[in-house]
Amino acid sequence: MSPNYQTEAIVIKETKLGEGDKILTLYTPMLGKLKAVAKGACRPGSKFAANVEPLTYSLMMLARGRNLDIVTQSQIIDAFSPLKNDLWRMACGLYVLELVDSSTVENSENRYLFDLLLDTLHWLCQDDSSIILRYFELHLVDYLGYRPQLRQCVICNSLARPVANFFSSSQGGILCPRCSQKEPMSCPLSVDALKVFRLWQDCDYAVARRVKIKSDLSHELEQVLQGYIRYVLQRELKSMSWLEELGKLRYLTIVEGKTRMPHG
Helix, strand or coil: CCCEEEEEEEEEEEEEECCCEEEEEEEECCCEEEEEEECCCCCCCCCCCCCCCCCEEEEEEEECCCCCEEEEEEEEEECCHHHHCCHHHHHHHHHHHHHHHHHCCECCCCHHHHHHHHHHHHHHHHCCCHHHHHHHHHHHHHHCCCCCECCECCCCCCECCCCCEEEECCCCEEECCCHHHHCCCCEEECHHHHHHHHHHHCCCHHHHCCCCCCHHHHHHHHHHHHHHHHHHHCCCCHHHHHHHHHHHHHHHHHHHHHHHCCCC
């Protein structure tokens, strides 16, 4: 095994180490998640200062270490500046990073997840739609091996009918109205929500973003997916709560702005 290696990496987390160093959590295309030390990254004038902060996509050279590998060189490929210059987009980006960090283990390659993460950060730079987060969540659980069953009842295997069904996080999919009585923790799933989930599950984002979603449906999709993610991870994400609070403030700001607009 070579003592030095090069990899593309998205910085998903940083932790201060001593006075001047950082421990970085990186997500890479071929090595999955790994941790490495960026020596001197916290010191003024460090060559690593901007290259190794979260929400940065870089090409890195690393040297293998006894406990942690060491970043010896780093060149930014994409700094995702629109995310760092807008509070809402930054919150969305950090939420995506925390989801990846919380749902993966070190040294487990998942190229599909790396590509999804990279594409999602690019999309967030261009659009602040909540569709991006829902699409990411749905495909994240898929790539982690928890693809929800959306075509038939997970208990009786009957094909889903165009009526209000239910979603069970513990069962990993939809329940017909009859079987939902066996799962008291299942949540209602409207016909429109099921249609959207099915479409998104099997299309690319270019198609997904064309769907027009009203606020009530958007809220339903969010509640179902985030409930499923909480069940899969068995934990609450800090950034999820922060994003929720920011979303409320953002909505109120938009509404207030509209009410103050002069009428022609």
